[in-house]
Amino acid sequence: MHVTGDTVPAVMLDGVSFAYPGGPAALEDATLAVERGSFVGIAGPNGGGKTTLLRLALGLERPATGTVLLHGRPPGTRGGPRVGYLPQRAHLTAGSPVTVREIVSAGRLAVRGAFGPLRAVDRAAVAAAIERVGLAERADVPLRTLSGGMQQRAFIAKALAAEPALLALDEPTTGVDAASQETLAALLDELRRELGVTVLYVSHEFGAVEHVVTRLLLVRGRITFDGLPSELPGHLHDPSHVH
Amino acid sequence: MLRFEFMRLAFAAGAVVGLLAPAVGFFLVERRAALVGDGLGHLAFAGVAAGTLLGISPVGTALVFAVAGALAIQWLGTRRHAAGDQALALVFYTGIALGVVLVSAAGRLDAGLFAFLFGSILTVESSDLWLILALGGVAFLAIGLLWRGLVATTLDPEGSRVAGARVAALDTVVAVLAALTVGISMRIVGVLLVAALMTLPVIAAQRLAWSLSSTFGLAALVGLGSVLVGLTISYYADLPPGGTIVLVAAAVALVATVARPVGRAR
Numbered sequence: 295m296h297v298t299g300d301t302v303p304a305v306m307l308d309g310v311s312f313a314y315p316g317g318p319a320a321l322e323d324a325t326l327a328v329e330r331g332s333f334v335g336i337a338g339p340n341g342g343g344k345t346t347l348l349r350l351a352l353g354l355e356r357p358a359t360g361t362v363l364l365h366g367r368p369p370g371t372r373g374g375p376r377v378g379y380l381p382q383r384a385h386l387t388a389g390s391p392v393t394v395r396e397i398v399s400a401g402r403l404a405v406r407g408a409f410g411p412l413r414a415v416d417r418a419a420v421a422a423a424i425e426r427v428g429l430a431e432r433a434d435v436p437l438r439t440l441s442g443g444m445q446q447r448a449f450i451a452k453a454l455a456a457e458p459a460l461l462a463l464d465e466p467t468t469g470v471d472a473a474s475q476e477t478l479a480a481l482l483d484e485l486r487r488e489l490g491v492t493v494l495y496v497s498h499e500f501g502a503v504e505h506v507v508t509r510l511l512l513v514r515g516r517i518t519f520d521g522l523p524s525e526l527p528g529h530l531h532d533p534s535h536v537h
Numbered sequence: 538m539l540r541f542e543f544m545r546l547a548f549a550a551g552a553v554v555g556l557l558a559p560a561v562g563f564f565l566v567e568r569r570a571a572l573v574g575d576g577l578g579h580l581a582f583a584g585v586a587a588g589t590l591l592g593i594s595p596v597g598t599a600l601v602f603a604v605a606g607a608l609a610i611q612w613l614g615t616r617r618h619a620a621g622d623q624a625l626a627l628v629f630y631t632g633i634a635l636g637v638v639l640v641s642a643a644g645r646l647d648a649g650l651f652a653f654l655f656g657s658i659l660t661v662e663s664s665d666l667w668l669i670l671a672l673g674g675v676a677f678l679a680i681g682l683l684w685r686g687l688v689a690t691t692l693d694p695e696g697s698r699v700a701g702a703r704v705a706a707l708d709t710v711v712a713v714l715a716a717l718t719v720g721i722s723m724r725i726v727g728v729l730l731v732a733a734l735m736t737l738p739v740i741a742a743q744r745l746a747w748s749l750s751s752t753f754g755l756a757a758l759v760g761l762g763s764v765l766v767g768l769t770i771s772y773y774a775d776l777p778p779g780g781t782i783v784l785v786a787a788a789v790a791l792v793a794t795v796a797r798p799v800g801r802a803r
Binding site: 352353354369370372374376377379381386387388389390391392393396397399400401402403404406407408409410411412434436452456462 | 566567569682683684685686687688689690691692693695696697698699700701702703707740742743746747748749750752
């Protein structure tokens, strides 16, 4: 978990540019340093590069130029922070009936590695993550029998099971009802305040988390705004970009 | 039937193959890479041909060819030299063409080749059994120790990368396990049908299971049952074991699919 007072940024991008093969630049010259324990909302129009920014930060895409560091290390290297990740439109491709507990248990990979069985402490962490998203009674039910919103909550539990220092969520409220969005916002705020978890929250809709976001990035091919949500200039306050 | 040593050898080897092929095939099917087994089977055929030409153990050369092919598919795919199916096609057709050329050069384009293509209960030797037991044991040990990592990378490759897992290494483990399975299964079911034993029991199990781990267990049981029943039918009806075993597995998969279509599966 996060050590309070550590000055190395949770996420640092320096002059990062990126283009998908054969396409125009998806992101140009992105530079930012995210303090540990902050809740960063990443907003912008569709195709503006907000998911690309997140994927670059996590090491899922390699920048054409520039540097990306997580807790001072290149993403994916040993000794880096534990990361919980909820991808955009998370879904299962497996043909088997995967239960909620099985998918959430996969989140312990960040803690326990790939080798050997889960221990009692891991099973307890998985149960706690499932409990936190309100799926305890459906823990052993196949995911595909649940509603889209419940499935999304299971994937959020998977990210939480990693006991992450950095939680990266891409459109986490897709298909989730308003009450569950409020619950998620409260949970993320609690994780940030009590455990110092850094949250990167990509969304086109910030209604539920507006009051807990500590920093807002607006991405439109480049970072066009970086500051407190209350500082967002009126001309950028487009409902299609930020709630 | 079991008073004959060749049948005892066939059943012992078949039991290992029946459990292992679906266990490894489980990861291929869940990764939507079921045809990898087929591609490796064709490469194993080239290996058999090379062994025949060189006058050395065809099982050993088949294993070498299959493992090399698995690593090649993995390398071509991860380095983005070729899309997954293109890498598979390249290896697949190279294997079958090389096999035909080598077998022809060895002057063995005859009925004896059928034993390797479609399996034969007469061809399992005690040295084969020990090799099958040893490699099967190694494969099951690897699956047991790496179960969580293999499952996590199967369910969510990107999430596993972000979690710091060595996804490419785990993918290579699956590819090599598939190659080992092809190599040790070919005596029983033949190189052309081994992929069927890796996939059909998993398809059946997916319809009947209630979780990921139960799919794995049921697939292994269906595989074991198919081999034991298929070998028995093969013995009494004097049929090639590979085809008989795969027909039994296909029947189970068909019944399971009709009884519980994908949309209605739990």
